[in-house]
Amino acid sequence: MARALPRPRTPLSAVRRWYEDEMGWPTTGTEPVELLVGPRFDVLEMPADAGRAVLRRLPHTGPVALLRAGRDGNRLIDRPKLLMLIAAGGAEELPEILEWLEWGALTPDLGARGAGERMPAPAVPPFPPRPSAAGTLSSHAFGAREAAGWLRPPRPGRAAENSLPATGLGAGIGGDGGGAPDLIRLVSAAATECHRARLLRARNAQSDRADGDQPLAFSNASRMSAGTRPRSLTL
Template identity: 50%
Template sequence: MALTVPPTPPSFADDRKDRDECARWARWYERELGWATEGTAPVRLLTGLRFDVLEVPAAAGRAALRRVGRSGPVALAGARMSLLVAAGSADELPGLLDWLEWGGVALSLTAVGTDGRITAPVPPGGVPSRSGAAVWLRPPGPRHEGEPELPALVGLGSRGGGAPDLVRLVDAVATECHRVRLMRARTGRSTDGSTAQPLAFS
């Protein structure tokens, strides 16, 4: 009979290495981008200060990004995508969805704003330490370029110029979230790794 050898548990040295690496990541976010962080295992980014986040199924996010082009920073963690938008956008989202005639439609869309947190993606050039770790698909620019690249709501319409537009982004994301939901209903299985849920804000 073959013996089964249990996996070797992580050593204290490995734990310390991971903590040291996470601490370096936290310093990078604070120094290079001026973003507030919390904790070291994992590092979390505080929302509602420099940015808010729209979290959507990865499939819906990818389709929306193809439609809108410019979007601001985008991160991926497993089956969910995080799109960074201007601080305060989470508060504006319910009214914006109503204006776009998406109010009352169940979407797998979560807005994370004031007092929220997201797991920090591996900084650009870094290597994820585990499968499914958050990574940047479109990394943030240096601190002096950060704010202008974040989609923001300026009235209800295009911002003009080359800046990304929150109205266009939200409409594309809502459309693609709805398509993902309809596809899931037709096939009888999840396409985004989550159960259907109504729009949630935090």
């Protein structure tokens, strides 16, 4: 009696197995593979230019992925974005944190993905991770079908979600302490850099204006549009 041979494992199934078996993170049953957001982590999302500036300011953030421009599920992404993993439930806290920091609606580029949402599964990172400068991603990190690649990959077997940026008792202190920053400090840095990057893009789009403009970062014009000095500038 003929016996059915096992189907060869595809790279996509290998990606799914790594996230489910090594990391314990649930994935979708779709191709390309996506990670379910909410059960183990939430995601802070921002343009890549702002995100790279955040990475330079905060050397320890938890896992960070770079999302290619293109289609992300049903959404069209017009420019690369950084996806920073934060503690589960953090997405719900983002609006209140922005209000407390006096940013409010001033940072439309800063968003979050929470329970019920998903993110592309980045290519499985090499271990040990290949050395690179903060905020850079070499071409080998993306496969032919991956929409995202890790800038700061998670480490399997270490319950990575236990060290993600969070608020409340036990939250990290960031800085030189070696741990991930608390969520408020991370959002503060992200909101500041998103605002600065938006101003820079607007300035570059009007580069033919006369010389002698005020310095870009938080000029009088930007503060007038904000209507206040954000509390995050003091954090």
